[in-house]
Amino acid sequence: xxxxxxxxxxxxxxxxxxxxxxxxxxxxxxxxxxxxxxxxxxxxxxxxxxxxxxxxxxxxxxxxxxxxxxxxxxxxxxxxxxxxxxxxxxxxxxxxxxxxxxxxxxxxxxxxxxxxxxxxxxxxxxxxxxxxxxxxxxxxxxxxxxxxxxxxxx
Ligand code: HEC
Numbered sequence: 001x002x003x004x005x006x007x008x009x010x011x012x013x014x015x016x017x018x019x020x021x022x023x024x025x026x027x028x029x030x031x032x033x034x035x036x037x038x039x040x041x042x043x044x045x046x047x048x049x050x051x052x053x054x055x056x057x058x059x060x061x062x063x064x065x066x067x068x069x070x071x072x073x074x075x076x077x078x079x080x081x082x083x084x085x086x087x088x089x090x091x092x093x094x095x096x097x098x099x100x101x102x103x104x105x106x107x108x109x110x111x112x113x114x115x116x117x118x119x120x121x122x123x124x125x126x127x128x129x130x131x132x133x134x135x136x137x138x139x140x141x142x143x144x145x146x147x148x149x150x151x152x153x154x
Pocket of ligand 1: 041044045046047048049070071072074075078079098101102105106111112113116123125
C-alpha cells in the first residue's frame with residue numbers, strides 16, 4: 001500500500017523551470033555589485049534566488065520535489081538575482097529595503113536555509129563573506145550604486 005502511494009505521487013510533477021535570463025536585468029547589471037560579492041551570492045543563494053537553479057536529483061522524487069519546487073518559486077518571488085528589476089531596480093526605496101534584508105538574513109544565519117546547507121556545504125558563508133555582503137548592501141543603499149538607468153525606469 002505504502003509503495004503504491006509512493007509510486008502514485010510520482011505522477012504529480014510540478015515544473016522545474018529555469019526561466020530565461022535577460023542580461024540587462026540581472027543584479028550585476030542593475031547594481032554596482034563587485035564580482036566577488038556576486039560570486040558569493042550566486043554560490044550560496046542562486047539555487048533558490050535566481051533563474052539558474054541547479055536542480056538536484058532529489059528534486060525529481062516526490063514528495064521532496066514538491067517542497068523543492070515550492071521553495072524555489074517562493075525564493076525567486078522574494079529575491080531574484082537574475083531579475084532584480086521587479087524587486088526595485090533603480091526605484092531606490094524598494095531596492096534598499098531588500099538590500100537591508102539580504103544583509104539581515106545572512107547576518108542572522110537565516111539564509112541560506114538551514115536544511116539546504118548540509119546537502120550543499122559549499123553554500124555556507126564564512127564570517128568574512130557575510131561582512132563582504134553587508135559592506136556591499138550598505139554602499140549600494142547609500143547610493144554609490146546607482147546603476148545606469150534604463151529607459152523603462154525613467
Ligand atoms: C534552499 C533555498 C534557499 C536558499 C539557498 C536561500 N534562500 Fe532566501 N529564501 C528562500 C525562501 C523559500 C524564502 C521565502 C520564505 C522565507 O522568507 O523564509 C526566502 C526568502 C529570502 C529573503 C526575503 C526575506 C523576507 O523577509 O522578505 C531574503 C532577503 C533572502 N531569502 C535572502 C537569501 C540570501 C542572501 C541567500 C544566500 C546567502 C538565500 N536567501 C539563500 C529560500 C532560499
